[in-house]
Amino acid sequence: MPELPEVETIAASLRRKAVGLEIAGIELYFPGLLRGDAAQLEKYRGKKITGVLRRGKMLLIACGEGLHLLFHLKMTGGFHWARKGTPRDAHTRLRIAFKNLDRDLLFRDVRKFGFLRCLETAFPLAGAELRPLGPEPLELDGRDFPSLLAGRKGRLKSLLLDQRFLAGIGNIYADEILFEARLHPLTVPSSLKVKETARLWAAVQNVLKKAIAAGGSSIRDYKDTDGMDGLFQNEHRVYGRKGRPCPRCGAKVRRLVIGGRSSFFCPRCQRPRGRRPSKGTSPSN
Numbered sequence: 001m002p003e004l005p006e007v008e009t010i011a012a013s014l015r016r017k018a019v020g021l022e023i024a025g026i027e028l029y030f031p032g033l034l035r036g037d038a039a040q041l042e043k044y045r046g047k048k049i050t051g052v053l054r055r056g057k058m059l060l061i062a063c064g065e066g067l068h069l070l071f072h073l074k075m076t077g078g079f080h081w082a083r084k085g086t087p088r089d090a091h092t093r094l095r096i097a098f099k100n101l102d103r104d105l106l107f108r109d110v111r112k113f114g115f116l117r118c119l120e121t122a123f124p125l126a127g128a129e130l131r132p133l134g135p136e137p138l139e140l141d142g143r144d145f146p147s148l149l150a151g152r153k154g155r156l157k158s159l160l161l162d163q164r165f166l167a168g169i170g171n172i173y174a175d176e177i178l179f180e181a182r183l184h185p186l187t188v189p190s191s192l193k194v195k196e197t198a199r200l201w202a203a204v205q206n207v208l209k210k211a212i213a214a215g216g217s218s219i220r221d222y223k224d225t226d227g228m229d230g231l232f233q234n235e236h237r238v239y240g241r242k243g244r245p246c247p248r249c250g251a252k253v254r255r256l257v258i259g260g261r262s263s264f265f266c267p268r269c270q271r272p273r274g275r276r277p278s279k280g281t282s283p284s285n
């Protein structure tokens with residue numbers, strides 16, 4: 001699933017290429033993409049894209065007069081530019097055509113979990129989709145981070161995946177962050193010492209910033225809007241590397257299933273400590 005760095009890469013690309021363009025029409029090929037009434041899309045004809053914002057893993061395209069297109073790319077959603085008249089393929093779910101432009105913006109989604117909502121409000125961030133999200137990790141003041149962890153039970157890995165805790169972190173970056181911070185994924189968040197909390201905060205910042213600088217990670221179907229691969233997958237140190245040597249100490253990377261999600265970690269660099277919840281966890285080799 002595209003996470004914060006991938007969605008930020010897409011948002012930055014759309015900011016450069018789509019802001020200022022006037023929408024000539026929106027064609028919906030897969031009704032399941034739109035959560036709402038297809039007639040709403042008519043309102044966007046003639047509107048100019050005024051801005052593109054990422055919030056968590058979601059993308060908000062502002063079209064003026066309180067009209068917004070809110071996309072969640074989910075597993076495999078993505079945007080692609082295509083020359084006008086290019087026949088759509090089986091995975092193209094939506095096409096946005098622009099006035100005086102020989103290219104259309106296509107939304108493709110192989111797995112079809114992605115969704116679009118048309119928001120008609122001056123305050124889209126206060127709406128039902130975006131309001132529950134936690135702070136943006138790259139905008140939060142580090143001094144406020146320890147208080148976010150206070151009293152948190154459960155497992156650190158699951159907490160990082162919780163979009164109400166911090167917005168935008170998914171399975172890949174949670175594992176990379178925990179590796180960088182040298183923290184076991186099963187650590188109880190409220191048990192973290194001051195030093196460990198500081199390491200975790202630094203790792204959140206470093207890993208996400210590096211991934212954005214590399215244009216995100218290309219696994220499965222993620223591409224930026226030009227169809228270019230991100231490069232950060234070459235820098236994954238534990239994610240998807242079960243049995244391969246830890247780049248720091250050489251121990252074999254292990255995989256655990258936590259809350260139904262794979263977790264990759266180095267058993268030597270990320271030793272378990274504190275109270276470990278025992279339920280819902282199964283080792284996997």
Ligand SMILES: [Zn+2]
Pocket residue numbers: 246247248249250251266267268269270
């Ligand atoms: Zn190691």
